Amino acid sequence: MNSDQSGERLNNHLIGVVASINLSAGGVPKGRVNDAKVSRLGLEKDAQNDTKHHGGPERAVCLYSLERIHSLQSEGHPIDPGTAGENVTVEGIDWDLVVPGARLRLGDEVLLEIASFTNPCKTIKESFVDGEFIRIAQRLHPGWSRVYARVLSEGSIRLGDPVELDLTTE
Numbered sequence: 001m002n003s004d005q006s007g008e009r010l011n012n013h014l015i016g017v018v019a020s021i022n023l024s025a026g027g028v029p030k031g032r033v034n035d036a037k038v039s040r041l042g043l044e045k046d047a048q049n050d051t052k053h054h055g056g057p058e059r060a061v062c063l064y065s066l067e068r069i070h071s072l073q074s075e076g077h078p079i080d081p082g083t084a085g086e087n088v089t090v091e092g093i094d095w096d097l098v099v100p101g102a103r104l105r106l107g108d109e110v111l112l113e114i115a116s117f118t119n120p121c122k123t124i125k126e127s128f129v130d131g132e133f134i135r136i137a138q139r140l141h142p143g144w145s146r147v148y149a150r151v152l153s154e155g156s157i158r159l160g161d162p163v164e165l166d167l168t169t170e
Contacts, residue, residue, distance in 0.1 A: 016092025018106055018161040019066040022082030028124055030082035035158040038110045040151045043087050058115045059148040062086045063104070065095040068144060072128075072135065079127040084120075084136065086146050090163045096143045103166040109155020117145040 022030035023046040030046070037044040042060040064086035072079045081089040088106065098104070104112045117138035125131035138145035 013092065013094035014097070014165045014167075016090050016163045016165075018088060018157055018159055018163055019091035020081035020089035021157060021159060022087055022089065024082075028083060028085045028127075029080070030085060030087065032082060035156060036087075037154075037156050038106075038151055039154050042151075046087060058150055060151045061088060061112055061149045062118060062146055063088045063090060063098070063112075063114075063149060064146040065089070065093065065098070066091040068095055068136075075129070075135075077128045077135065083127040084124045084146060088157070093163060093165050097165060097167060098147055100147075103152070103168075104149065105162075105164045105166065106157045107155065107161035109153060110151070110157055111153035112149035113152050114147050115150045116148050118148055120145075 021033050021036050021043070023033050023036065023043055024030040026047045036046075038061065040057055040060060042055060048055045062085055064084060066081065066089050069079055069081060069089065090104075098114060100114050100116055102114045104114070106112065120133045120136050122131070122133060125133045127133070128135055134140055136144045136146065
């Protein structure tokens with residue numbers, strides 16, 4: 001990609017950065033780490049308490065937008081990166097374009113494909129005023145949901161890695 005194309009992609013909010021990488025031994029909040037290995041089943045050293053609704057190859061990585069988190073904070077919600085259960089918090093990407101079928105490259109190695117919007121559950125209620133976790137339900141508030149992704153290419157990610165959104169589907 002030449003520099004003109006790169007600048008255009010940046011201006012169109014198709015390029016951002018990994019703002020936070022979040023892991024836990026199960027449940028929320030997920031704690032911030034500096035780097036992680038990403039496999040077909042998710043981030044190594046991360047676990048879910050409810051494997052019926054979380055994890056697996058179609059829900060390997062949960063992602064959310066730092067800009068959405070900041071907007072929710074300005075509404076008074078006590079949300080922070082990782083408290084809603086996302087593994088990767090991205091910054092600088094137009095979140096409205098992060099939809100099923102879109103692909104995200106994280107760093108040099110990892111390629112993800114958005115598989116679905118998440119369905120928020122009561123385990124993240126502490127991140128919301130009056131426990132109103134449905135504030136990030138896609139069906140009620142389109143564009144505010146976290147997303148699940150499948151891993152197309154495994155590898156390592158680090159804080160500050162570039163994130164590139166690819167809207168073309170194969």
